[in-house]
Amino acid sequence: MPKILIVGGGYAGFYTAFKLEKYLGKNEAEVTMVDPLPYLTYQPFLPEVVAGSIEARHVVTSHRRHLKSTNVVTGKVTNIDHKKKTATIEVPGLKPYKQKYDHVVVTAGAVSRTFPIPGVADEAIGLKTIEEAVEIRNRILTNLDKAANLPEGPARQRLLTFVVVGGGFAGIEVFAEMRSLVSYLLRYYPNITFEDTHFHLIEAMGRIMPEVSLETSQWVLKNLDQRGAKVHLNTQLQSATKGKIELSTGESFESDVIVWTAGVMANPFVRNTDLPLDERGRITAHPSLRVVDGENIVEGAWTAGDVSAVPDLSGGGVGGFCVPNAQHAVRQGKLMAKNLVAALRGEGIKDYYHENMGAVAGLGIGVGVFQYKKLAIKGLIAWFMHRGYHGLAMPMWERKLRVFGGWVANFVLRRDIVSIEATKNPRLAFETYASRPKK
Structure with missing residues (x-):
């Protein structure tokens, strides 16, 4: 054969x-x-995984479950x-x-494309894999837990400052979802105010989201500004060494969560x-x-x-x-x-031809944008279009049902706010209390 x-x-x-x-x-x-990896990751849903709107396992599709006769080599x-x-x-x-x-x-x-900027390789995290999305979410939740125990000061401010580098679709979506998540979480942290949290998106170009019209991108900028999320246009990241962000504009601040989505x-x-x-x-x-x-x-x-x-x-x-x-x-x-x-x-081979179906983005619960040629839809309707399109585009019906089921559960029960940061070192508790042979 x-x-x-x-x-x-x-x-x-x-x-x-x-x-x-x-x-x-x-x-x-x-x-x-x-x-x-033994699975396919549906990357358009990674921002919603960061926000806790979708369970992480539901946006990956098992190779072995759905490929019956293919020899799958991990x-x-x-x-x-x-x-x-x-x-x-x-x-x-x-x-x-x-x-x-x-x-x-x-x-x-x-894979993520980076530049030799000091500190990026050591401090930043990408958004190409499900593991990265889970880590970003865990960091946000853990930082809020830590900040809630600290008095006002530089250490607390660093924990409550969140940075995204790159203003394309992925960057804007995860930035907006992070802002949406933290705004929601504040109800559980009475000693942390909205003004205590800081969000910065750094974009080297003079606009965001080149896939949509300039008017639509400006609407997104205005919406983010109203939600307390600052976008730095025509700005380059100069350094992120030890979490200290230095921008080409001269601005500087510190952050524990730096997400890289710049290409x-x-x-x-x-x-x-x-x-x-x-x-x-x-x-x-x-x-x-x-x-x-x-x-x-x-x-x-x-x-x-x-x-x-x-x-x-x-x-x-x-x-x-x-x-x-x-x-x-x-x-x-x-x-x-x-x-x-x-x-x-020995039959005829066809050329690939596909016309763009438009661009749709989710910007947090209830907010979205859709652009097809000159048609632009913004707000709640676009958000429903985003969920509808990507929910149906998710590979395999068993995964589609899990995603839609999770959305319904979140609507009824509200979003899950649990961080499982301990998965980074799962044996720590066992090792701490395990009995060892006497010397």
Whole structure:
């Protein structure tokens, strides 16, 4: 049987495998998917996980539960030698081994893109994984608990100052959700006032959310300002050493919670392959999702999602390419499966074409924005549209039901405010009181 190797189990990789199981005949091909994590993370919901509006486990989809006939390998591909059609795979507990394939599908996704700013690597936290979202939430709740026990002063102010770097969709959404969460939590902390809490978003450009119109972005700025959340435009982060924030404007303050959302880049793993890359480190792709070297198709190599430079035939992409978001990755994964099956059967392969369906963002309970071309909807209706769209876009019906069920439960019971910070060191209590042999 032909062997298909899928590198990465995010949106594009998961949906490629999921649809291949539907389209392939019995014994028509052997499919293997490799990813370091055993689940797909629905990243648009990470801000709501931070806010406690969605249970963390509900925004991840198990690979093994939903991929019935795919060989799921929880490990990572460290090298691809496409000339020999061989991949090197590392699995915990085993020596690296090589696996042959006939077709390779590289959907390794993207990682946070940072700059060599002092302190960022040591102090900041990204927002690309479910683990990061949970950690941000735990830090916020733990900081409030600590601050409630302290008198007014620099230490208390540092605990109650929250910073987000990056004013794109992810940054604005998590910033607004963090503000919404802390505003809600204050009812449980009578000795902490609204004025005691400080929120700063740092954006190097002169505007936020380039996916929406200037008018809509200005409405968001006004809404955040009314809620006590300050946005610093045309401002660069100069240093975050030991939590001391220094801005290009000369302003300075300290924070224990610094969230970095200032862009993404293709997974650097692709540099360990012999596949062609563009100047931004993305695998160059043909509209049919086949890897292309100049004008030549690289036989047996396919790519999709954030790791790839797929031409946007609709004309709406930045620089002529599809932007890195779930809207494209999911649809590319589904088309990838169809094209792979067509290639195996010697049938026609289709090009990827998708027109932007608009942009929708949640900005905390009851607040949202939606933009489609010149149509802009703001406020409560847009918030319902955000939840409706992403709730239905969540992979698998069992996950959709868990998400919608959680929203209903939160509406009736109010949001959960428990922090499980102790998961960082789960054996501490046991080790503290465990009996040890006498010397």
